[in-house]
Amino acid sequence: MNSKAVRRLLRVIIPLAILFWLVPWIAGIFIVCGLIDFARHKRFDSALIAKYFSGNGLLTWVLSPVNLLFDLISKRHHYRMQLSEFPDEERAEIEEMLQVFKDRQDEILTDLKARMGDKRRGMVFYRWYDEQGDQSIPEFNRDFKYIKTIGVSLFNGQEKTSLHFGPLRLTIRLLYNMTTRQSDEVFIEVNGEKHFWHDDPLFIFDDTIQHRSVNGEDGLRACVFVDVLRPSAFTGLQNVCVKIFNVLLSGINRVFYKNWDMLNKKQDGAAPAAGE
Incomplete structure (x- = not known):
């Protein structure tokens, strides 16, 4: 174990001992709660344990009691979902949002490519936890009942993220790839399993499970990402929690997205959207 790993471990062990x-x-x-939450992964190795309990999964561990509570009030699912599993009203809202991207795909990609330039990674937020962005x-630019975040992430060629964990299971992550091509080098890997975008441009998953995104080709990869409420009989409570966590997480979300360039257009008189 190297000195960095030891220091990272001590930063957890000492406060926990106190x-x-x-x-x-x-x-x-x-x-x-951390052990129960961690056990949702289908594989266990020293690297995964270290990352969850002392690396970039530390906040996921800290929020594990809250996430397990959300599990109790939400419809049960594995780490992946299909669009057909959502209730009719929620599915209709999701499909309407996706149709906008499909109908205006060329226009949106042209705009975002111009903003992107030669940046390695870019991100634009149209909504962030119910707040307007770009x-x-x-x-x-309207209120949504179930959709809480709408954005697009862009990778230039030969770009990827490291393995990481999302912090909160109040919502579930929906991805829609707008630049699919026949290549096994462009994929998302979740829980050790790869999903190739040429098989299906739509992918819905629990992002508190360890995952990474890879663009192993030279062309641009643009992927819509949406945070949508998990199906539940407690939608009102979930929306209250969205507002609470928007305040609590707004100060640290830049830590998660420090390697991304924000591509949002600033509006006159409007504050810039919180970013990844």
């Missing part, structure tokens, strides 16, 4: 000494039952809750697509 918490055990001061309030052992709270420390016990975090340990038990307003260049009028159809997204």
